[in-house]
Amino acid sequence: MGLPLIIVSSVRIQRVHIDQLDEPLRGFANVALQQQFLIRRIKIVQGDGRLLIYNPSIENQTECLECNGENPLRRRNCQWCNCLLPPEEDRVGLRRGERANRRTEQCHPVDAAFRDHMKAAVLAAYHAAADAGMVEAFVKMDYNSPTVLSVEALHRSDDFEEYILTKPDSRRRTA
Numbered sequence: 457m458g459l460p461l462i463i464v465s466s467v468r469i470q471r472v473h474i475d476q477l478d479e480p481l482r483g484f485a486n487v488a489l490q491q492q493f494l495i496r497r498i499k500i501v502q503g504d505g506r507l508l509i510y511n512p513s514i515e516n517q518t519e520c521l522e523c524n525g526e527n528p529l530r531r532r533n534c535q536w537c538n539c540l541l542p543p544e545e546d547r548v549g550l551r552r553g554e555r556a557n558r559r560t561e562q563c564h565p566v567d568a569a570f571r572d573h574m575k576a577a578v579l580a581a582y583h584a585a586a587d588a589g590m591v592e593a594f595v596k597m598d599y600n601s602p603t604v605l606s607v608e609a610l611h612r613s614d615d616f617e618e619y620i621l622t623k624p625d626s627r628r629r630t631a
């Protein structure tokens with residue numbers, strides 16, 4: 457199986473605290489693509505017996521008809537004037553019972569090969585941090601496969617960008 461053209465070079469993992477384990481959220485990943493481009497706040501979530509990742513997203517907004525203020529679709533009352541908002545379907549022009557799209561992904565892989573690669577890399581990094589018992593970790597990935605090269609504990613205040621810049625990977629793609 458060929459590698460995608462762009463690969464995940466390192467991942468910052470933040471695991472959620474142990475007493476929140478009955479919640480599906482397991483943590484967040486900040487991902488560096490080829491040490492050049494950062495994606496922040498990918499969610500790692502426990503699904504039906506397996507871990508899933510969600511791309512960073514923002515809440516979709518609609519305007520209040522009374523005050524023209526922007527409100528997330530999930531809201532029933534306007535956050536600015538507190539008037540009762542029309543049902544979600546009416547605000548985005550759907551038929552009754554159709555579900556409105558409450559969030560829009562800010563960035564996401566386009567093809568299946570890169571989607572699979574990113575998911576494999578993020579989950580490998582998450583498991584490496586969990587196996588090492590680290591709440592927060594800087595994980596370097598292999599340039600030739602979505603496998604872990606090294607795991608280092610991080611503090612919350614440590615800057616991921618600085619880590620990427622000051623610890624350049626000597627390994628380069630062989631392909």
Ligand SMILES: [Zn+2]
Nearest residue numbers: 520523534537
């Ligand atoms: Zn309003």
